[in-house]
Amino acid sequence: MGSPTINQRDKYEDQLPKKDASTLDSRFPLYLGDWKKSDPRVDDDLAMDNMDEPHMKRKLAILKKYPEIEKLYGHDSRTSLVTIAAAAAQVYFAYLFGKVWTETFWGFIVFAYAVGGSITALYGVLIHEATHNHAAPTVFLNKLVGLTANIGIPVPIYASFRRYHLEHHTYQGVTDMDPDLPLEWEKKMIRGNAALKLLWLFIYPLMYVVRGAAMKKTPSTWEIYNIIFTIFSDALVVKFCGLRGLLYLFVSLWFGYGLHPGAAHFIQEHYTFDDGQETYSYYGILNKPYMNIGLHNEHHDFTKVAWSRLPQVRSIASEFYDSLGYHTSWLMVHWKFITEPGIGPQSRLGRTMEDHKTARKQAGKIRRADNHAYDAMAVDAQKEKDQ
Structure with a gap:
């Protein structure tokens, strides 16, 4: 500090x-x-x-x-190029672990943390830039950049993040309005206990889903588009990279949004x-x-x-x-x-x-x-x- x-x-x-x-x-x-x-x-x-x-x-x-x-x-148009490169790299690694390096377990885990987790943490930054329309000259193109970044993340994150993150900026700290604030059970159960805080950080990717669900809002049009897009992209990953390739993306997501240096900004x-x-x-x-x-x-x-x-x-x-x-x-x-x-x-x-x-x-x-x-x-x- x-x-x-x-x-x-x-x-x-x-x-x-x-x-x-x-x-x-x-x-x-x-x-x-x-x-x-x-x-x-x-x-x-x-x-x-x-x-x-x-x-x-x-x-x-x-x-x-x-x-x-x-x-x-x-905006800075270089963000779009970084997004394409990062998405291509992670899908390529999914192919390697799904079709080529199929016998290694610890190599899979270490690589998913050190490389996959690092790239996934970067996806969060790219999605953040697209959310604020910093990646391309128009709102629509920024949404496409956000979806492109979501290719390497096997769950539909972009559109929901965009929706709730803009509300976070508008209502920072406002109880029942800022979706970034912890839920009641988080405050009551975790408190200052080191072991529970370690576990809480480990499951932090799940917090995004839980906190979003706690807002009890009907999915927006773009959130529905994002769900369809992610199902389609996941199906392509399974087709060309196998289930193990899709698992690599899931493990990378879990590491990159949890106990990873690139996730400490949360x-x-x-x-x-x-x-x-x-x-x-x-x-x-x-x-x-x-x-x-x-x-x-x-x-x-x-x-x-x-x-x-x-x-x-x-x-x-x-x-x-x-x-x-x-x-x-x-x-x-x-x-x-x-x-x-x-x-x-x-x-x-x-x-x-x-x-x-x-x-x-x-x-x-x-x-x-x-x-x-x-x-x-x-x-x-x-x-x-x-x-």
Whole structure:
């Protein structure tokens, strides 16, 4: 876990914009809260905040000082090429294990973890980029990229992830609305027990299915398309790679979304390691192969910036990000989460919809006071859903 020193914080404070008459939120400009993080040894539920999520307002504060960041908006077409290459590679490995390397067991397991799991974790990044329309110039083409990435994942993930992830951005931390928050049984059963947390991370791929089902929503049109597409692609894998080839994809999925360094960002992003901070970035070497997925504060602040330009956001507005707590090792993220009894599934921040809406109204007032560009995430998310 990285954190600025006191002297560094003083330096950053000198660089940060000061409050003025147009500032209507006491958290300005970093939008850190005054709440205490939940401790599973004594707390049964999430820590609660009475304010809205911080990212929209921090974006406004950053854009007021650095309006040139808006020039970074847009997609990166290289994402589509990476998606095609990754899908082709994983299907090729499925063929090798299904038709060629059929006698090895431990080689199958080791390869599925080290290579298959790593590629599958990358699929999650590619699907994330397509979800935000960062992979291609149109919404429809981004959906095709998402389906292409899903070829190497033997269950229909893309369309459901897109649906629920956009809701996560819109309603971050809002109880009963943010699909990324843990369920009641997760909070009650796991708590700070190291063995149970290890098991919980091992079955984390299942959590996506369970949490989605808990929302009790009728499948969207694209979710139905995704189901049909995946059944068809799985049938082709069985035909050309055999059942063992399909099993390789399943095992790769289980490893790549569970106890794998490339999956540690699921814990890194919003599990509260510090009081008052609900989103964390990762600044480590694995950002390179995983397309800067660790730059999560930067991404939530600027959802229209593709992965390749997120480092520029951090560089331009460094005083905003370097003064926040951050992680430098995904291995340590998992290690600390598992071994520290004061961290568990309920180490998240929640808020009611009423509090979120009340505090969010200030953003409109800030907009009128500052006369600055304002695009609400809720509006963007709805437009993307409609398309």
